[in-house]
Amino acid sequence: MGKSFSDRIKRISYGGDYNPEQWPKEVWAEDMKLFREAGIDTVTLNVFSWAALQKADYEYDFSKLDEIMEYVRENGLKVILATSTAAHPAWMASAHPDILRVNYYGQKRKFGARHNSCPNSPTFLKFAPRLAGKLAERYAKYENLIAWHISNEYNSVCYCKNCEAAFRDWLKEKYGTIEEVNRAWCTSFWSHTFYDFDEIVVPNKLTEETSRFETCFQGISLDYRRFLSDSMLHECALEAAEIKKYTPDVPVTTNFMHFFKDLDYRKWADVLDFTSWDSYPFFDEDRADVSMWHDYMRSLKGGQPMLLMEQTPNVTNWQKYNFIRRPGVVRLWSWRSVAHGADGVLFFQLRRSQGAMEKMHGAVIDHVGLGTTRSFKELAVTGREFEALGDTLLGARTDASAAIIFDYDNMWASEYCCGPSRDPEYKSYRNEVMRFYKALNALNISTEVIAEEDDFDKYRLLIAPIMYMVKPGVRERIERFVENGGTFVASAFSGIVNETDLVYLGGYPGPLKKVLGIWVEEIDCLPPEEKNSFVYGGKRYEAKQYFDIISSLDPTCRPLAAYEHDFYAGKPAVTKNDFGKGFAYYVATRSSDDFYFDFLSYIAKEAGVRPVYEAVPGLEVTERHNENGRFTFFLNHNDDSLEITLPAAGRALLSGENAAKGDKVVLEPKGVFILQESAK
Ligand SMILES: [Zn+2]
Structure with missing residues (x-):
């Protein structure tokens, strides 16, 4: 390096x-x-x-x-x-x-x-x-x-032919035998059994796929x-x-x-x-x-x-x-x-x-x-x-006690999955990750964005939107994280498949059943105009797109909100499981921005995750620190000016003026203010 x-x-x-x-x-x-x-x-x-x-x-x-x-x-x-x-x-x-x-x-x-x-x-x-x-x-x-x-x-x-040949070599390296490829891809379906690696061709418009984002054969498309x-x-x-x-x-x-x-x-x-x-x-x-x-x-x-x-x-x-x-x-x-x-x-x-x-x-x-x-x-x-x-800010790092998982294997696999929807808006992994991230960002909570393979133990709050694919070892690491006092959040359509897109048998959400304390029996998916609702913390929110129907809860798990309509009215829409020293939450449906904001605001507080600054519409506040001190960045995305109250004493980095705790500072529209607190 x-x-x-x-x-x-x-x-x-x-x-x-x-x-x-x-x-x-x-x-x-x-x-x-x-x-x-x-x-x-x-x-x-x-x-x-x-x-x-x-x-x-x-x-x-x-x-x-x-x-x-x-x-x-x-x-x-x-x-x-x-x-x-x-x-x-x-x-x-x-x-x-x-x-x-x-x-x-x-x-x-x-x-x-x-x-x-x-x-x-x-x-x-x-x-x-x-x-x-x-x-x-x-x-x-x-x-x-x-x-x-x-x-x-x-x-x-x-x-091309060179890619096809290299793909076969990549598969040999990964699976060893053609029998193992057949098992991993479930090729007994639609008479797809391969007897030789040379029979495998690249998945594209001429073969398995209807578009780059839709396939008739998930295993091969995911591996390609x-x-x-x-x-x-x-x-x-x-x-x-x-x-x-x-x-x-x-x-x-x-x-x-x-x-x-x-x-x-x-x-x-x-x-x-x-x-x-x-x-x-x-x-x-x-x-x-x-x-x-x-x-x-x-x-x-x-x-x-x-x-x-x-x-x-x-x-x-x-x-x-x-x-x-x-x-x-x-x-x-x-x-x-x-x-x-x-x-x-x-x-x-x-x-x-x-x-x-x-x-x-x-x-x-x-x-x-x-x-x-x-x-x-x-x-x-x-x-x-x-x-x-000069070099004042160079090398400065950010401490984050919250993490959100954005995992490529999971994105590819969940979007290739035929069902519960073909609507690109519904399938979008990015959209679901953003529902949660946007709330963390609005709350001014420093966040890291990680993959399923990364270390969970350094965080207090771990969010896994659509954890459709649960790779080997992930279940154990999530359970340990929560047992030790971490807060884990997963959302609808999670715990469905393994790393080669084979479904975990024995009920959804598969390997996450234990930590979440729930069994999802059915998954409903309705057109955009068909909304349900639930009441959480005394406030009513919409439920839309995906509706996991949770039919049983472990004794340690309790519903925090329930669907209000349809034949599954009364079934949980949000649950919380006590697991070791921590908690595991499940959001069984999708909702509007205000729900994610209120929900994460509550559980971040419970998990001991402190925002850098209070939430103010259009104001983004982040933190970095190095040997020159701690820097708090106030960014006004609004078209109007905004007054902030300084949370600590220090120096206004851009003007060089001294600043006292509690001082009021007016940020111009699109304005920037950086507070430097001296290094301890
Ligand atoms: Zn090529």
Whole structure:
């Protein structure tokens, strides 16, 4: 493992993707002047330059990149160097067609687009790591090289012959025998029994699947998802290994994407030194969505600071409606990244390109080329704030006593499951996780986002939305967690299958029956207009979508709320089981935001989970701490100003003024206030 990203920098990194190769040198000089004005200290170079760097099988040309690397070093900039392997050159596709992917419909692609390489192509597996190694060898001596950026936004799913052969090998490695594959996938159903691994073909539109999210054969589709994620990870690991030969102390990352479904980022984090991601929320996206992904990225490396690799400085160009970030929003969102654990905030892109796909995508320097635009001036304010703080915040961590499980295997499997619904809104694992996370976020409770494999024992509150798949060992670890005094929450449609999607017999929720103290006999699913209701804590809430019908409770378990309508009126909708020193709750249906807020507010208090600050609509409050003190971030997402009362004495980090406990501070619309309490 290399040094951490935070160890390589002296201040919060600020900058982004920079493409000087698209511009004459006089423009470079203008860029440097504007970067200084905006407090920009970091450039990401070489993201899509493979065609320029490699002109034939064994012919490389680094002259242009040499010139750029020298130029930015002379100008005092830090560099995050990309390996350029996210799009192969046209000549390579002509000379070695195995690098071209086969798409979901079984069509062999020709050269074009990006993410265009098959992850199991011998050509790709030879030339991509080789290029990464050559770059590392050549630029190892640059002391301003702060990180490696492998490829870009990995997402090359493929269904070619090479992938099919590699999938069979992956299955042999995993299951050993074809009999074990048949057992794991339940192939006696629909006459699917295989007698030889060579009979297994990739699951796509030509075979088992009606869409990428619906399949006739869950076992194979689930394993192919795992296999494709592993295939891309294997290639990424080869590049990382080449890089480490020459620059063992320069940390490597690749930029993840928001709720991206094809890669199990939990597994990927193990081969990276730090995590980074790209945030491009849609106009109507809930703000908690972005906060959760920040928390997830931080949690993936055990709370180590992460990097926001990309966001737009003002506008995107690829969404249906590309809205301008309103005044104050980019600064607020940049600080939100830091508030959730980022030690760097970068943009795509620094100068707006003149042609092709992303010419209308926002940039720090717009087509007009001036530093006097509204957007530039706001960006410069944030850059100078980061500059002025130096290393004060670097390496700061967040203590979280609450965790929510976001597990890729569980997401893939629960969404592939045929039933209880085919409505994508109902099936959405993300939506169910967000029902709970949004309440934690509104309550200003510091939260980690973890997988089923992670350690539960360091938390007081553990939430497992739709724990449909319970992997080996998880039951025991949850039981131990609750026995020792933890509070566990699960929601409807949990405890259904094992790791290969075979149902646990003996009643739902399978391995979670004991800790939850319940037996779910039937699961009802009704159209959106068919609502039920329940009363919890003296208040009536709606029940919708899924309705688990709990027909018996252990003596230690009691109902906290009951359905009010239909033939199961009176059956529990929410239960609480005493188990050892802790409690296990079950929410048997789905409800509205106010229920999750009230419910988690109560049980967090009972579990001894303390919010960072009281809940105020539109106000997000988080905490980080390091040797320089404890930092409380107050973020006003509202369009109106807001008054806060300081919970402790300290210093206003951005103004440097002293602050007393109980002082009132007015936050402007989209305003940010950071309280620094000195280190104890
Ligand atoms: Zn392939």
